[in-house]
Amino acid sequence: MSLTKSLRPGGKHGLSSKESRDPIGFAVAALNVVAQSPLIDRLGLRKQTEQAVFTTTRGGFKALGAASRSFARRGAAGKGGVRVPAANPQHVFDLTPTEDEQMLVDVVTELATELIRPAAAKADEACAAPAEVLEASLEVGIPTLGVPESLGGIFEERSAMAGVLVAEALAKGDLGIGVATLAPGAVATALSLWGDEQQQQTYLPAFTGEAAQQSVPAAALALAEPTVLFDALAPATTARREGEELVLDGVKSLVPRGAEAELFVVGAQLDGKPVLVIVESATEGVRVEADPSMGVRAGALTKLHLDGVRVPAANVLGATDGSTYTECVRLSRLAWCGLAVGTAQAVLDYVTPYVKEREAFGEPVAHRQSVAFMVANIAIELQAMRLLTYRAAARAAQGKDFSREVALARKACADHGMRIGLDGVQLLGGHGFVKEHPVERWYRDLRAIGLAEGAVLV
Template sequence: MSLLPSLRPGGRHGLATTESRDPIGYAVAALSRLARSDVLDRLGIRRQAEQAVFTATRGGFRTLTRASRAFNRSGSRGTAGARPAAAPSTGVFDLTPSEDEQLLVDVVTGLATDVLRPAAAAADEACAAPDGVLRAGLEVGLPILGLPESLGGVAEERSAVAGVLVAEALARGDLGLAVASLAPGAVATAIGLWGTDAQQRTYLPAFTGDDAPAAALALTEPTVLFDAMSPATTATRTPDGFVLDGVKSAVPRGAEAELFVVGATLDGRPTLFLVEGGTEGLDVEADPAMGVRAADLCKLHLRGVEVPADAVLGATDGPPAEQAYVECVRLSRLAWCALSVGVGQAVLDYVTPYVKEREAFGEPIAHRQSVAFMVANIAIELQAMRLLTWKAASRAAAGHDIAREVALARRLCAEKSMQIGLDGVQLLGGHGFVKEHPVERWYRDLRAIGILEGGVLV
């Protein structure tokens, strides 16, 4: 039985009022799925979270990508697919989440608190996400958050706001596990936003089922001063399609991914390509990093990888495909901003009671102005990061240009999130340097905000 009988009308972003049609109807769907399952209380997951993750630390494997499942080809090639409608504006500037949006936050926060947070330390050490955590994300419906109802999702309108709220809430549990859980949804969302009718009908049914495939959005490259708008990976035309060559780095769950969205330069234009796992010439290499380790980051090597002519995202190659690539980069950066806000909130929630309880020279250290001001600065910068991110998401949902808003949010989040991580370690003193407390892991994770591209998408 659903935990909620209905939603109230009047959502701020022009949301519909039925459970199945509005973006925040996702919250009801998630609650219903959660109620029917025992994810949050299943001892199997919790035991698995508390134990070392199955896989040994992935320090040096290199292998072929996982063979892709048999995606059934269907739909009209070269025809634009279904697109979610832009959310109508109310004309009122108000970024406060509506009651329905807050419900969505509460659902995902429960997942982050009860499933992701207990598994975080072991997953960070093992450089892999436990199967139980990934299953929990699937059962809640994370891969279909960005898909319209017509494509098997739950939204009738653009759901960038919902995506940002989910990313922020998940990251409060753990950034690496949040990236691992959101990675398949990034690919599904990309196909929903820019895929042709044939691409949507071929690939999206797999994401809307109970066994959604692992998938990854690969944009980052191991290049000094990497510019996401000018990828070094190249695509060359052939009579039958394209040949891709290059290397992508920081690809989440690359070793198990069955489908990739790869950024490459075609005729001087950045373009997105769909590449199925197991394609000849495609292999992965472990790429463990300083942070975001639970996402199982890998390098993706493309050596003469042949893809068909209809592998381009954006309906046609040329300006439409380039526009899709640019929008993808911006929406990915927006997702990373939301993740940074979530981790920053976790830092603030952790250090605030700590400085009130930790005593030095006969009194709590919170009584020292230097400590109190540092905590206050975290709260101030965090609120600025959140408001910029939410504003950009709201404009994206309404179909407006977001170049300026995303640039401002990314600039602030990249700089201030690293400072928040550093201040969190500083406030704990010696305890901030040891793994007994999660702040050192959050510090390492937050260093990635201004570096990584792709992986996640709203």
């Protein structure tokens, strides 16, 4: 299918049912919708009174979980769910995106350029992503990137590489909005990777079914905790068995869009092993508290309090021996690496023309070796971050062990990403300290890469 192919009537956005499942057809349709949508002309943020109260102070808002959607249980508990097959292994070291992946990235890049970047400053100030941007991300199909085609997704093979590319493209617009946009997809991807038949049939239709054409539930992957020397692989949150139920106690932090979330996937210790547990936000004992941070503010970060929360024992997602939880942590870190690469690229794209145009002592500051070398170092470090991240994503997509690769990628993105943010501020001089320029926001966002856990997943 080519870009110039006309869209036939029949499916969503003018595509036939077969085309609506084709990544290129889906991307073309989404781009057409975004281009014709009035969203581009109205970038105002949500002004709901509750949200304003929510973001005013650190502890100024506490609420029970959202209860606007019910999830009727379907399917057989414990029966294996549908899995996305691994991508075909390549026998050469080639990280070039496929045609389908590149088409999707082009659409998301358009979204980031036209909608996300212009709204980023206000979103950072309001601690909330614009509703218009979140709606546009649904039209592009971002929440279903990790869902199998047979369950309503758009890829026939494992899409870890596509997920990283999309995260990178979104972060070029704004990392905080990118996190808010990717959060529901993290839960949908987790259900696709590790859910059994009942879990998939109960929860995935909200992300992929007819109801998802109007809205996808806000959902969050909650792994981080507000404890000193927090170890992502040893959560302090506990889950104990009582008959056919699990009782959860603990506090999770850095939970995106928690005030509006309807579904959580929570990390907890069960019988001495870390596991993932599905928790509906309407469950008694679930409480959300505002927790705005230094960076990633547009992600509407919150704390999730679990006080004697009772859920069915069948809500454990995946294996109970710790292997599923460990893989989840690694895939989450991989997603954060993609966000780091995109934000670092935004810094490089911004400072390069700036130092060429900014004059001091009668010549552009780029003529000074100290400035030129600093920009060159940003480009070198960024390329290292990108290649390590792509390598880890490619192995994950092929079903190979990627623990070493993702560890290297996270180390590089945490260290070099923070340095790139700092150098970006330094290169702008006094302008790097004021909000008139976006580099100070990118610097704050990049500092989250080394400590953030959960929230996003590929």
